[in-house]
Amino acid sequence: MLRFIFRRLLQVIPVFFVIITATFFMVRFVPGGPFTSEKAIPPEIMRNLEAHYGLDQPLWHQYLSYLGQIAHGDLGPSFKYANRSVNEIIAAKLPVSLELGAWSMLVALVVGLPLGVVAAVKRNTILDYLCSSTGMIGICVPTFVLGPLLALFFGIYLNWFNVSGWYGPSDRVLPAATLGFVYAAYIMRLTRGGMLEVLNQDYIRTARAKGASELRIVLRHALRGGILPVVAFLGPAVAGILTGSFVIETIFQIPGLGREFVNSAFSRDYTVVLGTVILYAGLIIVMNLLTDVVQVWLNPKLKFE
Amino acid sequence: MSTSLSPLTTTALPPVEGERGTSLGKDAWHRLKKNRLAVAGGVILLLLTIACVVGPWLSPYKYYEMNLKETFLAPSAKHWFGTDQIGHDLFIRILYGGRISLGVGFCATFVALTIGVVYGAVAGYVGGKTDAAMMRFVDIIYALPFTIFVILLMVFFGRNVVLLFVAIGAVEWLTMARIVRSQIMTLKKMEFIEAARSLGLSDVRIIFRHLLPNAFGPIIVYTTLTIPAVMLLEAFLSFLGLGVQPPMSSWGTLIKDGAEKMEEFPWLLLFPGVIFSLTLFSLNFLGDGLRDALDVRAAKD
Numbered sequence: 001m002l003r004f005i006f007r008r009l010l011q012v013i014p015v016f017f018v019i020i021t022a023t024f025f026m027v028r029f030v031p032g033g034p035f036t037s038e039k040a041i042p043p044e045i046m047r048n049l050e051a052h053y054g055l056d057q058p059l060w061h062q063y064l065s066y067l068g069q070i071a072h073g074d075l076g077p078s079f080k081y082a083n084r085s086v087n088e089i090i091a092a093k094l095p096v097s098l099e100l101g102a103w104s105m106l107v108a109l110v111v112g113l114p115l116g117v118v119a120a121v122k123r124n125t126i127l128d129y130l131c132s133s134t135g136m137i138g139i140c141v142p143t144f145v146l147g148p149l150l151a152l153f154f155g156i157y158l159n160w161f162n163v164s165g166w167y168g169p170s171d172r173v174l175p176a177a178t179l180g181f182v183y184a185a186y187i188m189r190l191t192r193g194g195m196l197e198v199l200n201q202d203y204i205r206t207a208r209a210k211g212a213s214e215l216r217i218v219l220r221h222a223l224r225g226g227i228l229p230v231v232a233f234l235g236p237a238v239a240g241i242l243t244g245s246f247v248i249e250t251i252f253q254i255p256g257l258g259r260e261f262v263n264s265a266f267s268r269d270y271t272v273v274l275g276t277v278i279l280y281a282g283l284i285i286v287m288n289l290l291t292d293v294v295q296v297w298l299n300p301k302l303k304f305e
Numbered sequence: 306m307s308t309s310l311s312p313l314t315t316t317a318l319p320p321v322e323g324e325r326g327t328s329l330g331k332d333a334w335h336r337l338k339k340n341r342l343a344v345a346g347g348v349i350l351l352l353l354t355i356a357c358v359v360g361p362w363l364s365p366y367k368y369y370e371m372n373l374k375e376t377f378l379a380p381s382a383k384h385w386f387g388t389d390q391i392g393h394d395l396f397i398r399i400l401y402g403g404r405i406s407l408g409v410g411f412c413a414t415f416v417a418l419t420i421g422v423v424y425g426a427v428a429g430y431v432g433g434k435t436d437a438a439m440m441r442f443v444d445i446i447y448a449l450p451f452t453i454f455v456i457l458l459m460v461f462f463g464r465n466v467v468l469l470f471v472a473i474g475a476v477e478w479l480t481m482a483r484i485v486r487s488q489i490m491t492l493k494k495m496e497f498i499e500a501a502r503s504l505g506l507s508d509v510r511i512i513f514r515h516l517l518p519n520a521f522g523p524i525i526v527y528t529t530l531t532i533p534a535v536m537l538l539e540a541f542l543s544f545l546g547l548g549v550q551p552p553m554s555s556w557g558t559l560i561k562d563g564a565e566k567m568e569e570f571p572w573l574l575l576f577p578g579v580i581f582s583l584t585l586f587s588l589n590f591l592g593d594g595l596r597d598a599l600d601v602r603a604a605k606d
Binding site: 151 | 452499557563578581
C-alpha cells in the first residue's frame, strides 16, 4: 500500500516538471508582455521594471531561478498587482473556488447517487425513465446554458436568489446547483450502470435467499460494489469541477481563482498564470492518486500493482 | 424498446437469430434502426446539418447584415427567432453559427481520430518497450490539466479557427489511442494476422488493411461520442470569450451574447441554447445507439 503510493508519487515528479516547463516557455514566447499597454512606457522605466522582475536576465537563467523559487514554495510576485505576491492572490481567491467546488460536489453526490440507485432498482419502469432522462438532460445542457437559465428563472422571474455576487449563504445555491447538476447526471448514469451489474450477481441472490430485506440488500450489499464506477469517476470529476468553475465564476460574478486565472492570462500576468496552473495540476494529480487508493480499498479484487 | 431510455447500460441486445448470411454491418444497422431514439438523433442531426449548410443561401438575410431599425425584435413571421441589438436576424446567425460549431466538432474530431488511431495502432502492434514508452507518454499527458492549456493557447496565440481545431484535436486523441491500442493487442494474436504475416505482407499493410478494419466498431462509437465533447469544449471557450470573432459566431458565442441580455430579451439565449442542447442530445443518443448496435462494451477508457 505505502509502496504503491510512493511509486505513484514518484511518477508525479516528471508530470509536474513537464507542466512547469511547458507553461513557463509558453508564456514567454507569447506576443505582448505584462507591461505592454496603450500608453507607451518610456524605455528607461521599462528597463527598470524588467530589471526589478528579473526579466532582463537570459531566459534559461530566469527558468532556473524560477524552479529554485518553486522548490521553496514561493510563486513569485505578481506582475500586474504591484506589491502582491502570487501566494497572496491564491490565498485570497482559492478558498472561494474550493467552497464552490465542495458545494457542487455535494449537490452532485446527493442528487446523483439516489437517482442512480432508484433507476437501477426500478429498472425499466417509469421511475427509471424519469431518472435516466434527467441524466441525459444534465449531460446535454451545458453549464453555460443552464446557469443563465436558472439565474433568469429563479433570480429574475421568481426573485428568490441574487443573480450574481458571493455574499450570503443564499448566493451559493444557484452556482452550486448549476455546476453540480452536470456531475450529478454523470454520477447517476454511472451508479445505475454499476448497480445493474452488481444486482445480477450471485451474492445478491444469496442475500435475498437468506431473507434480507430489499432495502438492506441494496444499501448493505449492492451499493458498495455498485458505486465503484462512481469512485473511479471522482478524480476526473474534481478536475472538471475545478475548471468548470471558470465559467460559473464568470456567469455569477464570483471572485474565485478561476476568474482570476482567465483574467491573468488575458493580461499576461506570467507569474499568476504559472502559479495557478501549477496549483490546479497539483490538485488534480493528488485527487487522481486519492481516487486510485480509495478504489483499491473498496474493491479487494484490485490489487495495488 | 426497453433499453432505449437507458443508454448507459451496455447490455447487448439479444443476438438476432435466423439472420445468418447477413454481414456484421447489416446486422448492426438492423439493430440500430430498431432503436427509435438513436434514429431520431440521427435524423435531427442530418436535418440540422443540411439546414446549416444550405439554409444561409436561401435566406433573405445575411449574418453580417445590420438593420438598426429592427433591433431586439421578438420572434415573428419575418424574423423567426427575433433579432439582436444591431438588427442581426438570429435565425440566420444560428445557421451560420452551426457551420462553425458543427465544423469544429467534425474537423477536430477528425484530427483526434487520425492521431489517436495511428498512435494506438502502432503502439499496440509493435508492443514491447516501444509500446510501454508510448503509453507512458500518453499517461503523462493525461495527467495534464488540458482545459487550462487550451485556454492559455487561445489567449496567447489569438483566436483563430485553425488553432482551435488543432488545440482541441490534440486534447481528445488520448482516449482514442488507448481504445485502439487495446483492440489491436487482442486482434494481433489471432490466426488471420499470422496468415497475413506468413504471406509476407508488410507491417503497414497488416495494420491498415487487416487490423484496423476489425477495430472499426469501437472507433465509430467513440468518434460519435467525441464530437459532442469537442463541441462542448468549443462552446466553453467561446463562452469565455476565446472563440471565433464577430461578425462570425458559433453557437457558444451566441449563447454568451444571449446570456448577457437575457433579462429583457430571453429569446436571444433560449434559441441558441435549445439548438445547441438538441444537437448534443442527438449525438449522444446516436452514439449510445451505435454502441448497443455494434455491441461494444465500455467505450469509456
